[in-house]
Amino acid sequence: MISPRLTSSVALVEAVALALAAVAFAVDIPRTWEKAALDTLELPLANREFSPIHIDETAYYRIPERVIYKSYPVYAPGREPAGYMERLKTVEPEVAFDPSVLSTQQQWVSAGEIVFNAPTSFHPLFFTAQDLQDPTFFKKTGMPVAKDGTIPFARWVVRRKGVVELGSMGCATCHTRVLKDGTVVPGGQGNNPNDYEGALLLQALAKVIGSEKMLEQVHRFAREFELPWLPDDLNRLAGSMSLDQLIGAGEAIPPGVTARANTSILLPPQIPDLIGIRERRFLDHTGLVRHRNIGDLMRYVSLAQDVFSADRYGSVTNVNSAPPGARYSDNQLYALALYLYSLRPPPNPNHFDASAARGRLLFEKLECARCHTPPLYTNNKLVPVEGFEFPAGRADIVSAQIGLDPRYTLDTHKGTGYYKVPSLKGVWYRGPFGHNGSAATLEDWFDPARLDSGYVPTGFKGYDGKTRSIPGHPFGLQLSPSEREDLIAFLKTL
Ligand code: HEC
Ligand code: HEC
Structure with a gap:
């Protein structure tokens, strides 16, 4: 048990820190256009x-x-x-x-x-x-x-x-x-x-x-x-x-x-x-x-x-x-x-239960952390798309291509030839998923049927409203239905 003296000194330190934060905030405004x-x-x-x-x-x-x-x-x-x-x-x-x-x-x-x-x-x-x-x-x-x-x-x-x-x-x-x-x-x-x-x-x-x-x-x-x-x-x-x-x-x-x-x-x-x-x-x-x-x-x-x-x-x-x-x-x-x-996330209603615990093991086994590295659940790196020549040996680039639809990153004014590895924190209140929000839910993101050209995307449909695959990111697509449920239960606790 923490002694009353200790808690009061902790309280004192906190009070001092708060007071300092209140008065001693050094405003150091960068010049925006430099x-x-x-x-x-x-x-x-x-x-x-x-x-x-x-x-x-x-x-x-x-x-x-x-x-x-x-x-x-x-x-x-x-x-x-x-x-x-x-x-x-x-x-x-x-x-x-x-x-x-x-x-x-x-x-x-x-x-x-x-x-x-x-x-x-x-x-x-x-x-x-x-x-x-x-x-x-x-x-x-x-x-x-x-x-x-x-x-x-x-x-x-x-x-x-x-x-x-x-x-x-x-x-x-x-x-x-x-x-x-x-x-x-x-x-x-x-x-x-x-x-x-x-x-x-x-x-x-x-x-x-x-x-x-x-x-x-x-x-x-x-x-x-x-x-x-x-x-x-x-x-x-x-x-x-x-x-x-x-x-x-x-x-x-x-x-x-x-x-x-x-x-x-x-x-x-x-x-x-x-x-x-x-x-x-x-x-x-x-x-x-x-x-x-x-x-x-x-x-x-x-x-x-x-x-x-x-x-x-x-x-x-x-x-x-x-x-x-x-x-x-x-x-x-x-x-x-x-x-x-x-900004802070809203309180997460999803508890870390037995299913989430199994999901975490799958997350480890499938090596999701190569890219979605804890504690941020991103390695803060970029993944190049096919058809784009990228410089080798750069530490902030993942040297793997994962088959994502390249159009957004080749055919817009923001197109660098890369996609960023997103953080998985907060996926429980987010969606639709993928860089163009093609998958409405995590269930859809991990549904192997999304790779088929006859698939009807559940999120962004595509400008011509036809069927279309959501290609790439093959990770977690080979799971049994109960394993998929566990993986998603884990992701929803992040
Ligand atoms: C019309 C909708 C819209 C408005 C208004 C808007 N944003 Fe965004 N914002 C977006 C979209 C869409 C993206 C994603 C662009 C992309 O990835 O190419 C984005 C991206 C961002 C990002 C990059 C985040 C990341 O993780 O990549 C930041 C930061 C941001 N917006 C901040 C702001 C701020 C601050 C404002 C107000 C001054 C603002 N946005 C106004 C739609 C909007
Ligand atoms: C080689 C790197 C890499 C690996 C390994 C990887 N991912 Fe991803 N992940 C990405 C990238 C890049 C995206 C963004 C895709 C896009 O922009 O369309 C992404 C997107 C996602 C999304 C959608 C997030 C959002 O905000 O739209 C989820 C969920 C996800 N990954 C989960 C996983 C899980 C679970 C695993 C393991 C089974 C995994 N990923 C393995 C790179 C990776």
Whole structure:
């Protein structure tokens, strides 16, 4: 037993540590756009000479900083407190991010949460304000609602008194998961059905502006995904697809997968879980961006959210290239990165029982830890795909090819020729699985039938809605049904 004296001295040490953390938080904010750091931030693309070239430091710091206004929760139909919208119409606009009042680490983290939730767009991309007040929209899309009746993917914002705007496209729109019981997991693999909603919005807009005009706009938009230097670029197909086909492509993308900037509506990626990001050495499924320190995470976020729009690719300028309208300030990015580092998984309801214990033995026997090495359950390395010549003898590359579908990493603007070994922590609240979320569940990921060309993927279907195999990653496919159950029981405890 621990003596009372010892516990009190432990308590004292903890109290001192807490007090120190409260006062002595040394804010050391890296400069986001710094040439030396940027020069080595990214891996070259598989087509080296078309690797992205970003705007320079001067141009970067000329982009106006984003002003983050106070925002308010959006409620599902029937869940709004009485008089809520009337009250919002009377509140004064308030700037919600003010670095001059931040001193403790906790205050910086809380300010980062504000940045995480802050909308960056007030144009409807997936849903309109009317949609979120319409019960049939929720029935149709399955948009999840939190326990307290809120919708964490969108916020009401007051930028001018009397005008309440619906905003979205902050980090929370894609990186928030609502569990079945309504628990909100900030940073979890998002599960708003973004692209399905986007497809419905296209249909509705086509009725207003006419199908022809709509198709013209979608074709123009889709051109930004093209890689003109690839002779057989799949993305070019979007330019000849009909409106119905493009809507079908959007509808085929399930919650947890989304056609982010620099990816593609035909080749969308799985939304990664951000919980545990601090330990990840590479960012993106293709490992495009190095994560050497907090400054790199700030660089990643600024690029992915805003600055990509001005990128050039070798000698090629993207057809939709435009100077970014706004960027996050270095302070905002720093707070946001601290918040991401602070994210923790929800309490795991799965206990380590006899089945999980057998599953752990299988995990060892099958040598999953070669790549999914405990305690992170990733070795933080990249696996090259077939058809891509990769440099030999590099410590951060697994010298094995595992037959994964190479298209996402060869035929998008993030394509390095590699896939990252993902961590298996938190798989119990994640899904769909694989870099493009083709397998809805772990059961499907370990189902050998997924290798057949006649397979119908249970997650991302594929843009043409036909049957398709989910190739590669043959590990754990030879198990008996009860062994598979045990392996999955173990994985769900991580
Ligand atoms: C429209 C949806 C969307 C929005 C908005 C969004 N993300 Fe993402 N994010 C994604 C997708 C999809 C990926 C995966 C891209 C890939 O792997 O190629 C991703 C990847 C990431 C990664 C890399 C994680 C990893 O493990 O590889 C980080 C970090 C990240 N996002 C942070 C943010 C932050 C912070 C914001 C807000 C400023 C944000 N994202 C806004 C969809 C989104
Ligand atoms: C040679 C390296 C390697 C080995 C060995 C390996 N994996 Fe993987 N694993 C990967 C890579 C790479 C991915 C990402 C696949 C993708 O991007 O589509 C992955 C993905 C997964 C996923 C999906 C995770 C997600 O978030 O989508 C699970 C689950 C998984 N592996 C479990 C296992 C298990 C269990 C074993 C052993 C039976 C194993 N892996 C063996 C490299 C490996």
